[in-house]
Every structure is written in structure tokens, then in C-alpha cells.
Amino acid sequence: MNAPVGFEALADPWTIPIDQIDVADARIFQDDVWPGWFARLRRDDPVHFTTDSQFGAYWSVTRYKDIMQVETNPQVFSSASGITLLDQETQYRLAMFIAMDPPKHDVQRLVVAPIVAPGNLANMAGTIRQRAATILDNLPRNETFDWVEHVSVELTTQMLATLFDYPLERRRDLTYWSNIATTNFKDPNALVKTEEERFTELRKMAAAMMDLWNQRVNAPPASDLISMLAHGEATRNMDPMEFMGNCVLLIVGGNDTTRNSISGGLWALNKHPDEYRKLRENPGLIPNMVPEIIRWQTPLAYMRRTALRDYELAGKTIHAGDKLAMWYISGNRDAEAIEDADRFIIDRSRPRQHLSFGFGIHRCVGNRLAELQLTILWEEIMKRFPFIELMQEPKRVYSSFVHGISSMMVRIPG
Template identity: 50%
Template sequence: MSAAYADISKTPLCELDVSDPLRFENDTWQPLFERLRAESPVHYQADSPAGPFWSISRFEDIVEIEKNTEVFSSEPTIAIVDPPPDRRSPMFIAMDQPEHDVQRRAVQPVVAPKNLQEFEALIRKRSGEALDALPEGETFDWVELVSRNLTTQMLATLFDFPWELRHKLSEWSDAVTSDERMTAGQGLTRDERIEVIMEILEVFTRLWHQRKDDGVESFDLIRLLQRDPHTANMVDDPKNYVGNLMLLIVGGNDTTRNSMSGGVLFLNENPEQFQRVKDDHSLISAMVSEIIRYQTPLSHMRRTLTRDVEFRGQQMKAGDKVVLWYCSANRDASVIENADAFQIDRQSVRNHASFGFGIHRCMGNRLAEMQLRVVWEEALKRFSDIKLMAPPTRLCHNFVRGYSAMPVQVTRLSNG
């Protein structure tokens, strides 16, 4: 690891690439963002693989910007990189009012309280089956056998997707976020990503037409779009349709999958916290929120200036990119006490930035929390230990904070 990654304290901020994906792969991002919060909370970077951008690193500044959607627009994209103009796929998370609310409202019922109640029994059954199938005394990959397995099953349920093809959903999720500009060249090229996007569109267009007016009373995401008068013909606008599909696939997958893996890591790194939750299962709900804060599954969201503005003494220009670093906000000690510690019973444990703020706050946050809570409730019924056997393999990515592998061994309770 170069000196720049080992110690950034003596390097001028103007010489550091805040967006470097290798910082996240090597888990060395924290000191840089601590320095940004202290020295340059509204920081301009003139050059990067994604072009010039502003970095916002403090919690309260991010909240303020997220509320001001007229000046800080979500269009054309919420990622640090720009899509090619001819390949832009509109999605409601990358829309402003009123279009945002119209399209989000169409699919919101999938996470209505009544549906969440019904989902819980299904999630608990599937979680139990997955955990019961884990080998004892053998090292296995938690990411593959638990996190990816369970989130893919849930995603297939949300779309009422052909069960035997459900693996395609997680493959597509990985592919559409795997832009080589956000992965230090390790991701897919533009042409490779376009090929995946066209496959998604082809499969889901076929599903749309198969379900149109079929009379089935289902709350899957495709039929919800068909029922709402504002989105009933979305299939006729392929870019908008595939844009929202990609949003729902990634949103229903990455946050939960990577938090499900991150929890194992954090509990191994903090054995006293692990013991506390083993002794008192009532701490699980709070622990889930702390896992989501500490993991921060999406490192950033991006906004674009609609006009010139002064913010915290800095002159920003219309068209400038403004990158909201959620990972930094979640370590902001001015808002979150002892923010660098993993503490499962902290005060106001749900006060974190991982789900965003304002109109773009994560639609599926309650479902994600439920999935994680149920997995840990079922795991702690069965296992006296879930031991990390080697360091996890982290993604080289400046948008998705996650893991590609996490080798563990489990020890079952004598009555488990």
C-alpha cells in the first residue's frame, strides 16, 4: 500500500482523490473523510476519473442539501459518474418533483405495512432454511450462502420473478453498478454494461406483457406499475422502464446484502458487542440500525447544481457535481457520539445517513431493517458463534460499499 493510503495527514488535500475506489477496497477511507470534515467540509476537487466535483462530508450539510431539491437536483444521475447522454435511463431516484413522486408512488405499496407483515413470515422461513443448511465446522462464504442467497430470494418475490432464474437478479445488480470509472478499472466497460441493460429490458418487457390484464391480484412491482395510471404505459418508454428496474433491483439487493455481511464482520471485530446481543436478543433491532450506519452500503449520493449558489462560504456554479458522502456523515462525531465505534445500544440509533433524507429517503428502509432483524433473530437461535476465518474481500468501488467474500465458520448451540 502506498504512503498516500497509509498516511494522508501530510498530503495537501488538493492532491488527494476523494473518490478513489481503492480507499474503499483497502478500508482506508476514514482518515481522509475525518480530515475533510475538519479542514474542508465543502471541498472542491478539480480532477478525477469522474471529472471535477464538490465533496460534502458533514452530516448536517448533507441533510440541508437533500432538503433543497430545487437548487441541488437529482437529475441526471445520483452517482458520481455521468451516463452517456444517449444512454441515460431515467429512474425516480434521479428525478425531481413532480415526476419523482408520481413514479415512486406507483411502487410504494410493495412495502406497505400489511405487505411487510406478510413478508416477515416468509423471510423467517427462508432465513431458517438457509441457516439450517450451513455446514458446521467447515469454512464457507457467508456472502454467497447467506447474504446473496436470501436477498436474491426476496428480490425475486418483490418482482414475482421466475424462481429458477432468480440468480440473474443479483448478477444484474452487480453488473449495472460496475462502471469501470467507479471501480478503478475493475468493472465493466460501457458496451458490456449496455449489453446487460438490454438483457434486463428484454426479460422484463416479456414479463410485463405476460402480466398485462391477467387479473392476478398481486403486489409485485411490475403489476403495481401497470395498475397506476401514471405508469401504466411505462413499458412504452424503454429507457424509463429499464431505469426504474435497475433502481429497484439494486435498491432491493445491495443495501441488505452488504449489511447482512457487514454485521458478521463488525460483531467479530467487537466481541464484547457480540456477547451482549447473544445475552440479550432484545438488542437485535437496535443492532440492525447500528450495522446499517456502520456499513453505509452506498458511500455517496450525487446532486447537480441548477444554478449558481454560495454554500458554507464556497461559490458553486450551475452544473457542478455535488457529492454527498454518506459514509462520512455516519462518522461525524458532531452529530453521532463516539461515531467511529460500533455500539449496538447507542442513543438515537436510527439517526444515521445510510437511507438518505427528504423526498429520496430509501423507500424500502423498513423492509431492509426487517430482513436483517429476522436473519439475526434466527441466527442467534441457532449459533453460539459465527467466526470470521480470514479478512473479507471488499469491493473496489466508490459507490457500493460491500463484500465479494467473507469466510466464516459457525458453531451451533447444543439445543439449536
């Protein structure tokens, strides 16, 4: 299905008729014009119904307080029909614990939670620092290069390989599978064009992970994700689709959020030179800056829920069976909830008051690991490079779900 008649991603969001707005159109994210569209909806129609889109009919929830109302009502707003607006054909639909409701969600989530427990994070910190240092020390000086390829992807993929205890020399498999899982079929450069093609590639991922499972299920429990799934009471008897789905979830969750925040943070600092100067003068602001980067970038723009019964939200009646998008990217710019929400402020007083990790029972299980990686990376950057220069505007991912940067050319003076 196409966008509503008359909708153009580059139109003026303040003059277009409200019923023609479709904020799930990936072009507004690729062209980085999304802030105006969401500001219009927050002001004029904060719970907005789009009748016709690539994904069919859906509601957009755009204010912080309304998103929180949905997040804290999982008994009304279910995840079980999927977390994106795309309605997959049943045969290709992957079960994963983020797309489950309690109690099954809770017990499966608990299986993998220990990998990001404080003690395990402390153990990982040295590895992250060593890898970040090696990556940064190998970057060219006075030469334009792609920050996404050389830093953002490389650091997160090495960490992901460690979490799965996946062969480090094959780590780019994980990046590829993450991109396959989140690709938008309408993207002219899409890696796959249909659900069938996507499923074919993800079956290769599942086969590789199943090889690791078979090795670890007969070995003593270890601290990697595959071993945890193989030995966990709630996960060791998963059917193949559920196993595939949870592997996809853990790969995407461990990859996209951190990768795009690493890129988005450097972009934000270049666009806000006063904040970059503040950071150079006081690198001790890094732990405060990291959640501000994650708010500013909002690596996953939305999460979907499906109404299990009729429900009134901000004066609108959501009907049973309706799907809705909680636009985290909009809630993170809601001035009614976050002071100076449109400004990037690295010494913000309440930097963790953002929605990028979700809220409630589905809050991102790896949020502290993402913050740890970003904190260590920026500590190591500031030891070496007082300034990294953005050479041109980033190229952005064609997606309304992953708010990502695919390429960003930079230069390190020196």
C-alpha cells in the same frame, strides 16, 4: 481522467496536500482505509472540491449537517442528472424515479410504495423467516465457507425474486444485473468495461422484465413490483429507457443495501467482541442493533446531486452545473452529529439517526423492508449460532458508490 497528481489511496490522509485528495478513488474503499480520508476532510475542508478524477471535477460534502442541507433543498440540488458521479453518455443514460425531480419523481415513487406498506411487510415476514431458517439450517459446521455467497446474496436474491414475482430458479439473474449496473470500469475484475457493454447486458434484463410486464398488464393488478408498474397511472406508459431504469433502480435498491448490511453486520460484531457478547446476553437488542449495522456499513457511500443555480454551502460557492457527492459514509461518522460515531454500539440510544437511507424526498422507499430482513435474519441466527467466527479480512468491492463486501470467509463452531 486520473486521480490528482500526487494522490495515492494508501498515502497518509493527514499529511497529503488537501487539494490532492480524491475520495472517489475506489481503492480507498477496497483497501478499507476510507475513515481517515473523510475525517481529514470533515476537519479541514468539509465541502471539498476535487478538480480532476476518474469522474471529472466534483464537490465532496462530508459533514452530517451540510449533507442534510443539500438533501432538503431538491429545488437547488437536482437528481435529474444522475445519482452517481459517472457522467453517462446520453444514449446510455437510464431514467429512474430516484434520478428525477418533483413532480414526476413523486408520482412514480407512489406507484411502488405499497409494496413496502406496513400490511404488506407483515405479510412478507413469514416468508422471510422461513427462507432465513432454511438457509441457516443448511450451513456447514466447523468448516470455512463464504458468508456472502451462502447467506447475504442468497437471502436478498430470494426476497428480490419475490418482490418482482421473478422465477425463483432464475433468481441469480437479479444479482448479476445488480452487479452489472454498479460495476466500476476501472476494476481489473469488472464484469463489463464500457457503458456500451453495460447497456447490452441491461437490455437483456429489460427484455426479461418486459416479458413479465406483458403477462401482467393484461391480468388483474397484483402485489408485485412489475404488476404495480404495469398498472400504475404514472408508470404504465413509460418509454423503454425509463422502464429499464426503474427496474435497475429497484433491483439495486433491493439488493445492495441489504446484502452488504448482512455481511457488514457480522464483520462489525467480530471486530467488536464486547458488542457481540452483549448481543449473546440479550438478543432482544436485535431491533436496535439493525439500524446501527446499517449506519456502520453505509451500503451506498454517497449520492450525487447537481446544482441548478449558484449556492453557498459552508462558505464555499457551488456553481450552477457543478456536481457534488453527499458522502453518507462520512456523515455517518460525524461526531458533531452522532455521539461516539466511530464506535459500533448495538444499544445506541438513537440508532436511526443515520444517513444510510438518505433523507427527504429521496429517502429509500424500501428502508423498512431492509430492516425487517436484517432483524429476522439475526433473530434466526441467534437461535442457532451463538458465535460465527470471521476467518480472514473480507474482500471488498472496488467501488466508491457501493460500499460492499464481495467475499467473507467464516466458520460456525459446533
